[in-house]
Amino acid sequence: MPLNFLTADREQDADPAAHSGEAPQPFEERDEWRRPYRPGPWRVAGGALILLLSSYLLISTVIIAFAGAYPAAAVCAVLSAVVITLALRLLRVGVWVSAHGLRQTGLFSTVTLPWREVAAVRTAQQPVRWLGLPRTVQGQALVVVRAGAAGPTAEGEPLRTLLTDHNADFLNRVPAFEQAADVIEAWHDESRGA
Structure with missing residues (x-):
């Protein structure tokens, strides 16, 4: 049985002219907030387990509603x-960038800084929390x-560390951490040059 959709994809991949500027390139829209890395398997697994718990709660809601206890079902x-x-919210935790600035999204809070308020972005060797524990x-x-109050050259207090090589996105994925850190540093350097 022929699978026509597979051959069509191969023909498009073989023809480089088919990709000549028709589709937007990654990071082309610089005004949109984007995470410069993919969520890690630990974060996705945690989100999936929490969603599994919510499915049990929804089934319980239906069973309780059929039993006639509507306040308990509510x-x-x-x-x-x-x-x-x-x-x-757990799946959205991380560092987001755009042309407007840098956004650190936590489980319960979000901090957004314009690039002019960011004095430095760098990696450092330090004690880090293992999976947030x-x-x-x-x-x-x-x-x-952050940039200090005396001006953009003076350094102020650092933001809460959200991106480490031992968090839920990068545990046992050190090259992915280094690539994400390089991308965020490049966004900062490019914004400082603009």
Whole structure:
């Protein structure tokens, strides 16, 4: 049985003229917020487990509603909505960049800095938290230093470290961490030159 959709893809890949400027290139739209790396397997697995828990809560909601206990079903539905929101927020945690600046998204808070307020972006060897737990290990961290009050050349306090080689995105993926850090540093250098 012929699979026509597979041959069509191969023909397009073989013809470089088919890709001549028709599709937008990655990072072409510089005004949109984007994460310069993919979420790691630990973060995705954590989000999937939380969504699994929410599916159990939704099934419980249906069972309780069929039993006639509507206030308890409403409580269960609200709880499942909170758990789904938590899972989606967990998947959005990380560092985001655009032409406007740098955004660090945490589980409960977000800090956005315009590039003019970022004095330095660099990697540093320091104790880092392993998967966000209290246990610390020696590792690399992407340090973002705010510009000081005296001017853009004076360094202020660093932002909370969110990007490390031992967090849920980069555990056992050191080359991916280094590539993401290089991309964020390049965004900073390009914004400083503009």
